[in-house]
Amino acid sequence: MTDFLLSPLFAMPLNLCAFLLGLALYRRTNTALLHPIVGAGLMVAAVLWSLDIPYDAYREASGVLYVLLGPAVVALAVPVKQNLTVVRQAGWPLAVTIAVGALLAPITAMGIALILGATQTVLMALTGKSITTPIAMALAEKIHTAQSLAAGIAVFTGVVGAVAGPPLLNRLNIRDHRVIGIALGVNAHAVGTARALEISALCGAFAALAMGLCGALTAMVLPLLLSS
Amino acid sequence: MDSFRGPLQSLMQWLGGAAVLLICDFAGRQISQVLTLPVPGSVVGMLVLLLGLMLYGRVPRGLAVVSGQLLRLLALLFLPAAVGVFYLEGLSVNDWLALLAALVIGTLISLVLCALLMQKLLGKGDGDSADD
Structure with a gap:
């Protein structure tokens, strides 16, 4: 038994x-x-x-599920490609925001954790907080932090961003669906993208693209920063 | 005529799409390993696929179907890892509090800054009078 x-x-x-x-x-x-x-x-x-x-x-x-995570990360290229045409007119503001946002998200969180005296383990795990969970886990493996902690942090971040993000931006009088989509995609990855799709298709397209590019960018830049 | 297709053809397209994902994942891992890149292999695979799709010009139907299915199942794929959160050891109460504060406050701060930046850049970009 x-x-x-x-x-x-x-x-x-x-x-x-x-x-x-x-x-x-x-x-x-x-x-x-x-x-x-x-x-x-x-x-x-x-x-x-x-x-x-x-x-x-x-x-x-549950090993089989872990094996499928790799192809799932690869599959993220599809929504990026599908939404590339929709967002082409946003061009360079989009690229700049994604690049800055990809750095800003882990830096603000790590700064706060540092002030509150968190240990190295927590700080390292926070680096992948705003990227989609499968990429965050792949990244955690590369930089030797606990995959479970990375997954938990990513999920929690996504939920916080998706729940509190839209009302907060509304309060600040930010109504442009393109802007809301980018903010959700960069900061709340897949959970934020699902929320963005509820707002409008345009919002969802921007979020999906931002999520994919931000995840790829973070996974490429962060290991380089940490190893230097 | 695109909507009228036999089940066998759909199956072949599905298998083709699945094969593309597996091949890109494998290729990405190989590239990452051979060049000793610090980037996770699956992310390299994603970029390989993105580049391929941009060169190809469109997303093949089978690949779109498989990818959609896989991404809808994402939460299932990382479920075992997420459950591990309940079994984490070696984190003090202070660590948990710092983590919680960093995640809630940090996420909201960076979300707002990100939105403000995008709004600013877009306003300048197309000469909109949205700038106040």
Whole structure:
């Protein structure tokens, strides 16, 4: 019986059920606060805890999902290409904002953490906070930080940005959908892009492009900065 | 006539799209490894695909379908890693508080700055009177 609980035969259906339930919960409540990963993560953790399954065994049994993360990162090139034509007229302001935003997002967070006396582990994990989770995890592997922490930080950042971002920008009288899209894509990656698509297709296109380019840029520049 | 296609043809297109993703991922990893780039292999693969698509001019149907499916499943793919957050060790209470503050405050600050920058640049770019 224990063998079964530790095998992919148990882990994979568990992941799938938790994901579908998390998705259903998200659709029902319709708030970014309950991003599918939030409900699904809590559910899996509850099952592991109640059945006394060690996390390492569960992670190993879920190996197939890790293998698919690589192709998923590659697939991000498709929405970037599809939206490239829509946003072409925004040209250089777009490129500059993405480049500056890609640096600004980790720097503000690391600055605050530094002031509050966080340890090296936390500071390093914050570097990938605003990039889409699969890229953040690939990056974490490269710069030797905990993948779980990187994933958790990225998800949390996305939720914060997607929930608080649009009302905050509205307060500041920023109504241009192109601007909102870029801000969400750079700072709240996939969760922000999903939110941007709810605002308008134009907003979503800018967000999808910003998410992809910002992720790629961060993954290229950051390891160079850290190794020097 | 584009909408009328046999299931076999759709399947072949789907497989073709999946193969493109796997090949780009593999190529990216190889490039990253051979050139000892600090960049993750999958990100190199993404750039290879983006470059290819820009040269090709459009996104092949099968590739668009597979990519859409995979990206809709993203949350499932990183679920095991996200669950690991509950099992993190070695972080003090102070670390958690600093982390929380950095994520909430830092995200909102950079989001607003990013929006203001884009607005400023766009206003100048097309000579709009939006500049106040």
